[in-house]
Amino acid sequence: xxxxxxxxxxxxxxxxxxxxxxxxxxxxxxxxxxxxxxxxxxxxxxxxxxxxxxxxxxxxxxxxxxxxxxxxxxxxxxxxxxxxxxxxxxxxxxxxxxxxxxxxxxxxxxxxxxxxxxxxxxxxxxxxxxxxxxxxxxxxxxxxxxxxxxxxxxxxxxxxxxxxxxxxxxxxxxxxxxxxxxxxxxxxxxxxxxxx
Amino acid sequence: xxxxxxxxxxxxxxxxxxxxxxxxxxxxxxxxxxxxxxxxxxxxxxxxxxxxxxxxxxxxxxxxxxxxxxxxxxxxxxxxxxxxxxxxxxxxxxxxxxxxxxxxxxxxxxxxxxxxxxxxxxxxxxxxxxxxxxxxxxxxxxxxxxxxxxxxxxxxxxxxxxxxxxxxxxxxxxxxxxxxxxxxxxxxxxxxxxxx
DNA sequence: TAAAAAAACTAATAATTGTTAGTTTTGTGC
DNA sequence: GCACAAAACTAACAATTATTAGTTTTTTTA
Numbered sequence: 001x002x003x004x005x006x007x008x009x010x011x012x013x014x015x016x017x018x019x020x021x022x023x024x025x026x027x028x029x030x031x032x033x034x035x036x037x038x039x040x041x042x043x044x045x046x047x048x049x050x051x052x053x054x055x056x057x058x059x060x061x062x063x064x065x066x067x068x069x070x071x072x073x074x075x076x077x078x079x080x081x082x083x084x085x086x087x088x089x090x091x092x093x094x095x096x097x098x099x100x101x102x103x104x105x106x107x108x109x110x111x112x113x114x115x116x117x118x119x120x121x122x123x124x125x126x127x128x129x130x131x132x133x134x135x136x137x138x139x140x141x142x143x144x145x146x147x148x149x150x151x152x153x154x155x156x157x158x159x160x161x162x163x164x165x166x167x168x169x170x171x172x173x174x175x176x177x178x179x180x181x182x183x184x185x186x187x188x189x190x191x192x193x194x195x196x
Numbered sequence: 197x198x199x200x201x202x203x204x205x206x207x208x209x210x211x212x213x214x215x216x217x218x219x220x221x222x223x224x225x226x227x228x229x230x231x232x233x234x235x236x237x238x239x240x241x242x243x244x245x246x247x248x249x250x251x252x253x254x255x256x257x258x259x260x261x262x263x264x265x266x267x268x269x270x271x272x273x274x275x276x277x278x279x280x281x282x283x284x285x286x287x288x289x290x291x292x293x294x295x296x297x298x299x300x301x302x303x304x305x306x307x308x309x310x311x312x313x314x315x316x317x318x319x320x321x322x323x324x325x326x327x328x329x330x331x332x333x334x335x336x337x338x339x340x341x342x343x344x345x346x347x348x349x350x351x352x353x354x355x356x357x358x359x360x361x362x363x364x365x366x367x368x369x370x371x372x373x374x375x376x377x378x379x380x381x382x383x384x385x386x387x388x389x390x391x392x
Numbered sequence: 393t394a395a396a397a398a399a400a401c402t403a404a405t406a407a408t409t410g411t412t413a414g415t416t417t418t419g420t421g422c
Numbered sequence: 423g424c425a426c427a428a429a430a431c432t433a434a435c436a437a438t439t440a441t442t443a444g445t446t447t448t449t450t451t452a
Contacts (some may be wrong), residue, residue, distance in 0.1 A: 027309065027310070028224065028226060028311070030224060030226035030227050031226050031311070040314075051268045093248050112305065114223070114224065115224070115227070136327055151372055151381045151384065151385065152377060152378070152381045154373065155373065155377070155378055155381040155382055155385070156381070156385060158359075158362050158363070158365060158382075159359045159362065159382055159385045159386065161362060161365075162359045162360075162361060162362020162365070163355045163358045163359045163362070164358075165358060165362065166354050166355065166356075166357060166359070166361065166362075167354070168360020169354060169357075169358070170354055177348060177350065177351065181348060181351070182348070182351055185347045185348045185351040185352070186351055186354075186355055188347065189347065189351065189352060189386075190355065190385075192388075193210075
């Protein structure tokens with residue numbers, strides 16, 4: 001009789017969620033069956049239900065874990081006294097770091113949230129909207145203080161968020177670029193452009 | 197007995213593909229059943245098979261239609277004599293325009309390609325790799341000619357491609373930003389940055 | 393070590409899936 | 423209007439799905 005192996009400091013539920021995130025990322029939420037997830041964990045499918053409520057709960061946990069992490073971070077940055085441009089750089093670097101260190105979960109939250117069920121779907125979108133709103137406000141403040149060019153702040157937020165999200169491609173390729181170079185070059189690109 | 201309605205200049209197969217792209221975008225490939233697609237077209241599911249071979253064929257057609265469109269465009273740009281920086285601007289603008297005008301198909305090609313079956317999956321990834329390689333070469337040329345800052349060309353391509361891909365969020369929001377402002381601001385951001 | 397709780401198992405369910413076979417209706421060309 | 427092709431239909435299939443019920447094994451507790 002097989003067992004779900006837990007690392008220290010993590011419950012079996014957390015192990016299941018982590019493996020689910022890996023599989024959901026690789027094959028998409030809908031393509032991963034509970035049997036497949038169970039097999040990856042070395043047990044039979046019904047055994048999972050001793051630890052979790054449903055497949056959809058797994059997705060919910062993943063999405064909100066990620067959503068909350070970013071919300072906490074933006075609130076910290078908002079309450080700091082740093083210059084706006086530094087705040088923007090900080091949040092970009094946080095995105096890049098989080099993307100690289102928690103790739104599976106961030107990827108799933110970015111791509112598979114549409115399979116959330118109500119009311120979680122609505123809650124998740126609300127969290128995301130608020131996060132975007134905070135960033136827009138940050139850019140607007142930067143423009144008012146003349147730290148940032150007069151551009152449409154929403155377009156700037158869109159561009160930044162999309163660019164950092166694109167790090168998921170890098171994960172696939174690696175390309176012998178160090179994480180530090182990647183982070184610095186991308187921050188520089190997004191803040192200062194590429195034209196000489 | 198219902199019928200699949202065709203617009204002029206399009207076959208019934210094309211109508212099916214177009215509707216499939218819309219549904220695949222909204223609900224993901226795996227979540228859309230053939231019955232659901234048929235209902236959206238006003239017929240019964242088995243009727244679709246008078247026009248198409250399989251569900252996977254629909255995805256294949258969508259992905260390669262998009263892939264080929266970008267390949268044709270990059271080849272045109274490569275063979276032109278314009279300055280490198282103009283070439284880069286042209287391809288960014290092409291991305292933005294194509295994204296906004298053929299949103300469903302581009303979205304599906306970007307997000308659902310992993311459900312392609314071999315050998316199409318391999319072919320698609322090969323097309324995409326070649327496209328990225330062309331862009332990297334373009335950036336490298338720009339650096340050599342001193343038109344572009346000395347940055348990692350792969351990171352620059354990553355940033356640009358991801359940013360334009362992010363226009364899919366804009367589609368959801370609209371936000372009373374005109375397409376022209378969006379295009380100009382994003383191009384400007386990606387080429388010149390946002391810092392004053 | 394015996395009792396209780398946790399976590400695995402097997403077997404089964406109802407629902408849904410893409411697709412095929414065979415039939416009937418619709419549209420087209422003469 | 424008759425023959426033929428195109429395109430719709432109904433009925434059914436085998437496979438897969440998430441999940442439950444009930445049972446057995448393992449682990450923890452006392």
